[in-house]
Amino acid sequence: MPKLRSVRVTTQPIQVRIGGVFGRLVDISATGALVQGQHTLSSEREWPMLINVEPEPIELRARVVRSNVVSVQLSGATWQRKEYALGVAFTELPPKAKAALKALCGEAFGEHE
Numbered sequence: 001m002p003k004l005r006s007v008r009v010t011t012q013p014i015q016v017r018i019g020g021v022f023g024r025l026v027d028i029s030a031t032g033a034l035v036q037g038q039h040t041l042s043s044e045r046e047w048p049m050l051i052n053v054e055p056e057p058i059e060l061r062a063r064v065v066r067s068n069v070v071s072v073q074l075s076g077a078t079w080q081r082k083e084y085a086l087g088v089a090f091t092e093l094p095p096k097a098k099a100a101l102k103a104l105c106g107e108a109f110g111e112h113e
Contacts, residue, residue, distance in 0.1 A: 006031045007111040011104070018062060018088065019047040030101060030110050032062070032089040040067040040084045046091050051104075058100040061092035 006029035014025040016035055023037025028051075041047060043064040051058040066087035093101070102109045 005029075005113050007108040007113055008034070009105045009108045015052040017050045017052075018064070018086070023086065025051060026085070028101070028104060029108070030105060032065070032087065035086045035088060036070070036083055037086065038083055040064075040086065043067065049088065049090075051100075053100065053104060056100070058097050058104075060090055060094065060097040062088040063091050065089050 008027040008029045010027045011025050016023050016025050016033075018035065018037075019041055021037055021039045021041055023035040026034040026036050028034075033051075041064045043066075046061045046063050049060050049062040051060075064086050066085075068085045070083050070085050
């Protein structure tokens, strides 16, 4: 039987850094997130991840499980910018990060689809 996926919560655009790559958080769950940015990362290793929220950034480790190219059409512009949608799975979640994710995800933290 396939494993149930954690419910993802859509967020306001929150700046994140995975490895040395900056991006925007699109959605998040207790086990992973979708990040959109201008660069991709290898899925062959774990990366440090920082989610820039107040009052203190969330620090954890993540692995890229999916990377797709997306085009962003800018309103009123005649060109497109290439970006990547990175699906990441959290691999190391310290207690402090877990508590911060609970606050960010609200009641959906730990729920499954």
